[in-house]
Amino acid sequence: MLLKRTMSLSLLSLGGAALLTACKSSPPPPATVPTVPVATVGTATLANDLTLTAEFLPYQDVDVMAKVAGYVKTISVDIGDRVQQGQVLAVLEAPEIQSDVAHAKAGVAAAAANIVTAQAAVQRAQAAAGMAKLSYQRIQDVASKDKGLVPRQEIDVAQSRQMEAAAQLASAESSVQAAREAKAAADQEYVRAQTMMGYATIRAPFAGVITKRYAGTGSMIQAGIASQTQAMPVVKLAQNSLLRLILPVPVNDVADVKNGQTVDVNVSSLGRRLQGTVTRSTDSVQTATRTMDTEVDVPNRDGSLVPGMYAEVHLHLAARPNVLSVPIDAVDGLGTSVQQAYVVRDGIVHLVTVKTGLQTPNRLEILSGLAEGDRVIVGRHTGLADGERVDAQAAGYEGNAH
The missing domain is CATH 1.10.287 (Helix Hairpins)
Structure with a gap:
């Protein structure tokens, strides 16, 4: 029994020594090189278009009041009637x-x-x-x-x-x-006295459409003065030959909106594409929404557009032909003072500071820091470090420009 145990211990010792020798001679496993998606810096024509939805409003929409009190002797218009400026709408009896x-x-x-x-x-x-x-x-x-x-x-x-x-x-x-x-x-x-008598004849202040009729023959109309807020109007008149669109322009695009610029107006309910003009803005950003109300006027000479219809307005804010650009997710720190990109050269990551210009929904203009042909890492940059070796693979959307 003693001999057997001794032989067993000897065999175990030899086996352990052999295993230790094998472990010392095996080479370490190779380090894992991360694969990163890259895009190539190239030239493209960038345009910044802003699309907003708005509702058509009449250029003018007023309640026509009587200057003097009296009974309606005659009223010659009704809902839907088109009237010209100065046309008689009603005559009051004022003894x-x-x-x-x-x-x-x-x-x-x-x-x-x-x-x-x-x-x-x-x-x-x-x-x-x-x-x-x-x-x-x-x-x-x-x-x-x-x-x-x-x-x-x-x-x-x-x-x-x-x-x-x-x-x-x-x-x-x-x-x-x-x-x-x-x-x-x-x-x-x-x-x-004659002038006051003239006010008994109520005329249209501008050309438009009667959208509501408040009074009829024999109705008592009070004088529409500021101290009498309960005075009943005679009719409501809307000017529809020119319509307004009020657009909430985001604060980031306010500087690019100029009076007089042409915009495309798409009325999907009519299948029509029209042109409008930016005419005025509030020149003030609302703190609650961070937008500035901007008005676009759209001619409606044939009367086919009706207030209340919705329209898509395409504002052409800026254009940059043949400029260096990268996908928008290639740059970190957008909107801050330090903007950086990760460039891959010979399989090594280099962190560079860049200066950007026009930003579109998908691409970004590069003013400095990168050169045409550089390959930049796109997507998430978490865990990457300057000088790290990576396996660069072309991103699926490389080269797309909008």
């Missing part, structure tokens, strides 16, 4: 204003009669003043030729009458001026 016109007209006639009366008084005063002056001159001449013949009292009385007549003439002339001013005031009052 009080008619009375004011008649009263003002009578006031003008009375003022004119007062002018005639005052002018006649001037003529009488002129005659009296002339006679008083002549009498005074005669007495004065006699007294000069034959001193002591005419008592001094008579000379003083004649002089006083002359002065009194001159004063009466001046008063009569002032009365004429006052009568003329009263006539001018009466004329103004008559014009005002």
